[in-house]
Amino acid sequence: MKKVTFYVIEGKSFAFYGGIIVSVFFILLGLFAAYNMEHHGHIITGMNNQIVWGIPHVFAIFLILAASGVLNVASISSVFRKIFYNPLARLSALLAITLLIGGLSVLVLDLGRPDRLVVAMTSYNFKSIFAWNIILYNGFLLICVVYLWFMMQRSMQRYYPTAGLIAFTWRLILTTGTGSIFGFLVAKEAYQTAIMAPLFIALSLSLGLAIFLLVLLIDYWETHCSLGDGILTRPKKLLGVFIVGVFYFVLVYHLTHLYFTGRHGIEYFVLAGGGVYTVLFWAGYVFLGTILPLLLLYHDRFTNNRISIAVAALLTIVGGISLLYVIIIGGQAYPIDIFPGKEIIDYGAMHSSTMYSYTPSIWEIMLGVSGIAIASFLTVVAVRILPFIPRSLSDTDLDETFKH
Amino acid sequence: MNVSTQNRRDFLKKSAAITVAPGVLLYSVSPKAHHAEKPVTSETRWGMLIDTNKCVDNCTACLDACVEEHGLTEDVPVEIKPVWIRKVTVRDKQTGRETFLPLMCQHCENPPCVDVCPTGASFKRADGIVLVDRHTCIGCRYCMMACPYKARSFVHEALENQKPHSPRGKGTVESCNFCVYRIDHGMGPACIEACEAEGHEAMIYGDMNDPESEISKKLKEMSSSVLRPDLKLNPGIRYQGL
Numbered sequence: 103m104k105k106v107t108f109y110v111i112e113g114k115s116f117a118f119y120g121g122i123i124v125s126v127f128f129i130l131l132g133l134f135a136a137y138n139m140e141h142h143g144h145i146i147t148g149m150n151n152q153i154v155w156g157i158p159h160v161f162a163i164f165l166i167l168a169a170s171g172v173l174n175v176a177s178i179s180s181v182f183r184k185i186f187y188n189p190l191a192r193l194s195a196l197l198a199i200t201l202l203i204g205g206l207s208v209l210v211l212d213l214g215r216p217d218r219l220v221v222a223m224t225s226y227n228f229k230s231i232f233a234w235n236i237i238l239y240n241g242f243l244l245i246c247v248v249y250l251w252f253m254m255q256r257s258m259q260r261y262y263p264t265a266g267l268i269a270f271t272w273r274l275i276l277t278t279g280t281g282s283i284f285g286f287l288v289a290k291e292a293y294q295t296a297i298m299a300p301l302f303i304a305l306s307l308s309l310g311l312a313i314f315l316l317v318l319l320i321d322y323w324e325t326h327c328s329l330g331d332g333i334l335t336r337p338k339k340l341l342g343v344f345i346v347g348v349f350y351f352v353l354v355y356h357l358t359h360l361y362f363t364g365r366h367g368i369e370y371f372v373l374a375g376g377g378v379y380t381v382l383f384w385a386g387y388v389f390l391g392t393i394l395p396l397l398l399l400y401h402d403r404f405t406n407n408r409i410s411i412a413v414a415a416l417l418t419i420v421g422g423i424s425l426l427y428v429i430i431i432g433g434q435a436y437p438i439d440i441f442p443g444k445e446i447i448d449y450g451a452m453h454s455s456t457m458y459s460y461t462p463s464i465w466e467i468m469l470g471v472s473g474i475a476i477a478s479f480l481t482v483v484a485v486r487i488l489p490f491i492p493r494s495l496s497d498t499d500l501d502e503t504f505k506h
Numbered sequence: 507m508n509v510s511t512q513n514r515r516d517f518l519k520k521s522a523a524i525t526v527a528p529g530v531l532l533y534s535v536s537p538k539a540h541h542a543e544k545p546v547t548s549e550t551r552w553g554m555l556i557d558t559n560k561c562v563d564n565c566t567a568c569l570d571a572c573v574e575e576h577g578l579t580e581d582v583p584v585e586i587k588p589v590w591i592r593k594v595t596v597r598d599k600q601t602g603r604e605t606f607l608p609l610m611c612q613h614c615e616n617p618p619c620v621d622v623c624p625t626g627a628s629f630k631r632a633d634g635i636v637l638v639d640r641h642t643c644i645g646c647r648y649c650m651m652a653c654p655y656k657a658r659s660f661v662h663e664a665l666e667n668q669k670p671h672s673p674r675g676k677g678t679v680e681s682c683n684f685c686v687y688r689i690d691h692g693m694g695p696a697c698i699e700a701c702e703a704e705g706h707e708a709m710i711y712g713d714m715n716d717p718e719s720e721i722s723k724k725l726k727e728m729s730s731s732v733l734r735p736d737l738k739l740n741p742g743i744r745y746q747g748l
């Protein structure tokens with residue numbers, strides 16, 4: 103294999119400045135929203151006492167899942183010794199870091215008391231899966247930094263596979279942890295299943311790879327570096343496999359629910375009668391996020407077109423966000439069963455119904471989107487400072503092995 | 507505000523501690539004062555027994571008392587209104603029988619809200635009362651996701667007219683605190699007193715670990731139930747006639 107060389111982007115292009123300006127703009131919007139939420143309280147959001155987690159959490163969890171998934175590319179290269187992926191490993195670890203920081207920022211800024219971050223960092227309730235996640239996320243950041251360092255510093259390179267293995271294992275635990283945030287909620291029917299953790303792992307893989315492909319293509323379009331079809335084919339096929347994987351777990355999730363007679367209510371709610379959740383599930387997740395990208399990735403007509411790969415990756419992200427919306431918000435909108443066998447006809451003096459609706463306000467959307475902006479900003483700045491981007495990704499420059 | 511901050515700290519320290527200073531003398535003339543001098547230990551388990559047969563339609567005495575006692579007066583849309591106790595009407599799907607009942611934090615023995623709270627702000631006192639420490643709650647709302655009885659509210663806006671004995675705070679979560687400061691001073695929860703004053707006497711409270719207490723005797727005598735027994739949370743609130 104030829105030696106891969108990496109370089110620091112010049113940072114003079116229109117796209118570089120454009121990227122910085124746009125992401126800073128959205129970051130500022132997000133901070134402004136967070137300030138207002140802190141100042142006025144969550145009254146300015148659409149979240150309420152029933153839907154306690156809203157759009158910010160959808161974005162945050164999307165980013166956290168994508169962060170652990172995007173590291174997969176590096177893992178394939180170091181853990182599974184596919185040197186073919188080697189030139190991409192740096193970018194993969196970098197994106198893992200920036201996406202996670204983006205996601206965590208949104209989570210923290212949405213807290214009722216973000217000023218008490220120190221409390222969250224210093225007093226732990228070790229029974230809480232949430233507290234474990236705080237440790238897992240911080241550990242993940244640290245491990246990724248060390249991993250990158252080993253990757254980039256020649257004298258450290260012999261430890262690189264070990265670091266890769268640790269990062270890989272940590273990542274699996276982290277995604278399991280994120281899935282378990284929901285799995286442990288005994289009260290919510292929608293989350294009462296062990297399938298939550300594997301579903302989240304599959305989702306993280308597909309989202310992470312989709313983002314990675316997008317970044318790779320943007321880099322290629324922007325810097326006009328050579329990008330071989332060979333190097334695109336494998337991740338492209340893999341993305342298809344991951345999309346099918348997510349769909350499999352979603353299917354199992356709904357089938358197990360249908361199997362339990364007591365859960366037909368929630369199934370009906372999501373699949374047929376839940377209004378926006380039903381639409382998001384079928385149109386957003388199933389059609390836009392699963393069927394269309396699979397067509398784009400596998401149908402002969404589109405399969406060799408780079409635009410169709412980019413669109414497929416984008417649609418995968420749209421589908422993933424829709425699915426997370428249905429799971430996170432739909433799962434809360436469906437009323438919990440406090441009195442099995444009984445029908446609640448009046449819920450307190452002022453509530454006549456048990457079903458709550460949720461309409462996100464502009465503030466929380468601004469906050470959620472700023473997470474993506476933070477990740478983009480950090481990525482662009484990082485590739486300007488350190489050599490993350492391989493000089494050439496043309497097929498001839500890369501590993502012979504993929505040509506078998 | 508400043509005065510109450512200090513009080514609040516003290517209150518929380520005391521309520522979290524194993525021993526609590528003896529109640530103020532003034533309060534110990536209350537008929538239920540036998541608990542006032544007792545330290546907070548696990549020898550006591552506070553509980554309530556609610557007789558749904560005695561709870562009537564069109565009465566909101568307990569709700570009003572709670573709002574008054576804890577200053578839950580903010581004028582906000584219903585979805586974000588703080589509700590520590592609500593009155594629910596349920597109809598049995600089989601028989602069609604309608605029942606009224608007050609529903610509040612069930613002060614679970616194995617509270618999911620406490621299990622999930624990342625900072626330990628949600629905690630259970632040794633005597634079974636489940637509380638939120640307003641100084642360590644970061645407002646993540648995970649406990650609200652976890653509570654099977656929808657007993658918790660999030661304070662969505664800045665507060666005015668707070669009651670020093672019942673501290674609250676914007677951006678934190680709250681729920682029924684069993685009127686813990688009244689309990690510590692030998693008085694009963696405000697909702698129960700209000701129900702009594704209306705002449706309905708649908709609720710009683712007491713130490714479920716003390717075999718001589720009224721609540722223990724009644725629980726022994728009559729059949730009662732808890733909400734969602736399948737979750738095995740062993741709530742401190744029991745219902746009769748449900």
Ligand code: SF4
Nearest residue numbers: 611612614617619653
């Ligand atoms: S009823 Fe809800 S808030 Fe109260 S102790 Fe149980 S889980 Fe916690």
Ligand code: SF4
Nearest residue numbers: 623643644646647649
């Ligand atoms: S909102 Fe407060 S009390 Fe509830 S889990 Fe979070 S930190 Fe704990």
